[in-house]
Amino acid sequence: MQSGTAALHMALYELGIGENDEVIVPSLTFIATINPVLYVGAKPVIVDVDSETWNIDPEEIKKAITSKTKAIIPVHLYGNSCDMDAIMEIAKEYNLYVIEDVTESLGATYRGRFTGTFGHFGCFSFNGNKLITTGGGGMITSENEASAEHIKFLVNQARDESKGYYHPEMGFNYRMTNIEAALGLAQFERLEGFLEKKREFRQIYQEILSDLPYIKFQKEYDKAKGSWWLTCIEIEKKMNLDSLIKELKEKGAQTRRIFVPVCEMPYLKGYSNECSNAYEVYKGGICLPSSTLNSVDTVEKTALILRGILAG
Numbered sequence: 436m437q438s439g440t441a442a443l444h445m446a447l448y449e450l451g452i453g454e455n456d457e458v459i460v461p462s463l464t465f466i467a468t469i470n471p472v473l474y475v476g477a478k479p480v481i482v483d484v485d486s487e488t489w490n491i492d493p494e495e496i497k498k499a500i501t502s503k504t505k506a507i508i509p510v511h512l513y514g515n516s517c518d519m520d521a522i523m524e525i526a527k528e529y530n531l532y533v534i535e536d537v538t539e540s541l542g543a544t545y546r547g548r549f550t551g552t553f554g555h556f557g558c559f560s561f562n563g564n565k566l567i568t569t570g571g572g573g574m575i576t577s578e579n580e581a582s583a584e585h586i587k588f589l590v591n592q593a594r595d596e597s598k599g600y601y602h603p604e605m606g607f608n609y610r611m612t613n614i615e616a617a618l619g620l621a622q623f624e625r626l627e628g629f630l631e632k633k634r635e636f637r638q639i640y641q642e643i644l645s646d647l648p649y650i651k652f653q654k655e656y657d658k659a660k661g662s663w664w665l666t667c668i669e670i671e672k673k674m675n676l677d678s679l680i681k682e683l684k685e686k687g688a689q690t691r692r693i694f695v696p697v698c699e700m701p702y703l704k705g706y707s708n709e710c711s712n713a714y715e716v717y718k719g720g721i722c723l724p725s726s727t728l729n730s731v732d733t734v735e736k737t738a739l740i741l742r743g744i745l746a747g
């Protein structure tokens with residue numbers, strides 16, 4: 436697949452979701468979770484996240500269900516698994532599809548099972564900044580072989596090669612190139628090593644920072660093991676976050692604010708339910724350097740610089 440965005444688009448399209456349908460999505464995510472819902476002409480219904488895990492709150496999902504709801508897109512934000520038991524139970528009760536946005540959580544598990552294997556589809560990204568990369572790219576996983584085959588056909592312009600340039604239905608140019616796929620296979624061999632590094636980085640940040648009472652790490656469910664694509668924290672202290680980020684940069688530590696709640700986007704205002712938790716987390720949320728290109732030394736130094744500024 437050409438990207439994670441294309442994967443989400445194809446999952447929705449394959450399920451026949453479109454006009455007059457509603458799809459429940461979280462208030463805190465990268466914008467590419469939401470746009471594909473609009474691409475297929477459906478209505479995104481943005482619900483709030485849990486303030487501890489930063490992931491979609493199953494109780495909020497329940498409140499948002501209507502007779503038009505067709506699917507839920509849980510996002511395992513920054514590599515932290517959603518409460519998949521609760522989400523799958525709701526989906527079963529209300530007969531809804533689940534499309535997991537796994538673009539940030541390759542390798543994360545819930546009850547020992549990989550994220551992306553619970554829902555009807557799992558949508559992954561191999562963008563340049565992701566855990567493994569093909570430069571740009573994506574993948575869909577599904578247990579439904581017929582759907583998987585149909586998506587493979589759709590992304591290749593829906594071409595029936597046995598009949599030459601014959602296209603029995605409308606298709607898309609969303610396939611991954613062979614060169615990208617080759618790169619992806621080589622990257623897969625390094626996945627375990629990358630995951631180990633990401634988890635080690637988070638542990639170092641926790642060891643150095645978690646005794647500060649105003650620092651909160653994204654909470655992980657007991658049953659979950661995050662991939663920690665990015666280690667992010669919420670700083671519950673009255674301060675100017677942008678000035679903090681500037682000071683950190685001056686001292687050699689590259690950090691950035693977490694995603695702006697999607698409820699804030701002008702074109703999504705009409706689709707948003709109450710998003711106070713997302714705004715609260717956003718107010719103090721920053722992502723710490725987590726690239727696997729970093730060394731343990733850099734991560735330790737960053738944590739100590741941050742500690743020095745906050746505790747000083």
Ligand SMILES: Cc1ncc(COP(=O)(O)O)c(C=O)c1O
Binds near residue numbers: 467560
């Ligand atoms: C939560 C989320 N959803 C979707 C995407 C889209 O993936 P891509 O950039 O490969 O289209 C990304 C990453 O970029 C993401 O972080």
